[in-house]
Amino acid sequence: MSVFLPLIFLLTAASGTAVVLVRDPNRQIFAICANGLVLTILFTALQAPDVALSELAVGAAAVPLLFLVALMAVRAGKVERENGKGGDS
Amino acid sequence: MSPRLRLALLGAALAGLLPGAVAVIRRLPEFGATIAAYGERINAIVPAERHVANMVSAINFDLRGLDTLGEEFMLLAAITGTVVLLRGRRGENTTDRAMRLPGRAILPRSEAVVLACRLAGPLLMMFGLYVVLHATVTPGGGFQGGVILASGTLLAYVGEGYAGWRDVIRSHWLDAMEGGGALLFALCGLAPMLTGAAFMQNVLPFGTFRDLFSGGLMLIENAGVALAVCGGFTQLFLEFLEETREAAGPEEPGEESA
């Protein structure tokens, strides 16, 4: 266990850095998902099952979905702008 | 400010803060050696005092219930702001069809996906309900269970598509759940005052340790939080997914499009 915990902490640092360094938002969503899962493992290892449960539901399902929809809305806005004046609906 | 200047400024600030951070980290208690006295006392006293097995729920709903009330209204405010922003911008001018980008093929949903969603959806809702109800006994509670319940409704979107999802989810119910949950929590704080007790004092019978019905007033507060979180998150999903609807053509505003 005393080897396990430092490894998880290092993994958390690495996955958090990955979220920042992945510049393309389409790919960043996957990094955010991975970060949520790594955080879930970290919380479980730190004896916090309550927190792990909520991070699993929020970080791996809810937040990536919100990001996906935001990207979808932005892409739709781009198409509308290219098509002409219809974009102000 | 140019990006390079801004990064230089950030680097200088971080370099300036580094010695302070190192000094603070050196003075912090050694990792894993000890915990704060407050948490230690809670672990020692609360199981006997409140007949509750889950300390985190006990803190959220009883010992620091006032803080959770604040959190609850932060949640309400954030969701209200989101909904107002989205609805105000969107107006009525959208169809009930899902939007599609030109030049991209839409694959039909396979039957395996529909079957898996129909099987997993009710099971996930059951699990969410279990997590909510066993807040004072096992890991879980209104916050986690509410989010799980809200994610369960998403399986209807994945399995049945946008139109099917819209048929199931009613926005008015979600409003009522979200506001009613917060109201229930606030009432749980105010109701004990009618009996002469303090704000949010746990006046109900505590029940038996390790039983589903333990914790007294915590159970009602937990239900309020679960309602508010579940309604709020489903509302978020609903309003976000409304953004993906196809906009009606600007030339024919007269026809009924909803």
Added chain:
Amino acid sequence: MTWLPYAVAAWLLAAGLYGLASSRNLIHLVGCLSVCQSATYALLLGLGYRWGSIAPIFYDHPPGTPAVDPVMQALVLTDIVVGATLTALLLVLTVQIFKRTGTLDPEQLKPMRRRGDPAGADAPRSAEHPSR
């Protein structure tokens, strides 16, 4: 090992700030903000941990067994849920900025650009805040 969790928290905060300062896309920027937030999780739970302790749930273990700090866990728990709704709010603001100005790049949002409609001049000013 004794300082590693705190160092990880500091690193996450610094990495998130670097992302905030250098981001060229507002959606990417919201993701960086969530990295800053995860620094607080690592710090708080790291402070509340104790070797050889159980989770603060006395179902399988009798009360009195050494357990980790439940206060920190309660803090982090509500933080995660409320933080997710705030992420949603920020994403909505981002989408509105895009709809009004047609760009997601904070560099291209000029604070006092003069345009035809007063509503259009409003949006970039509020967009400047997340990039600082």
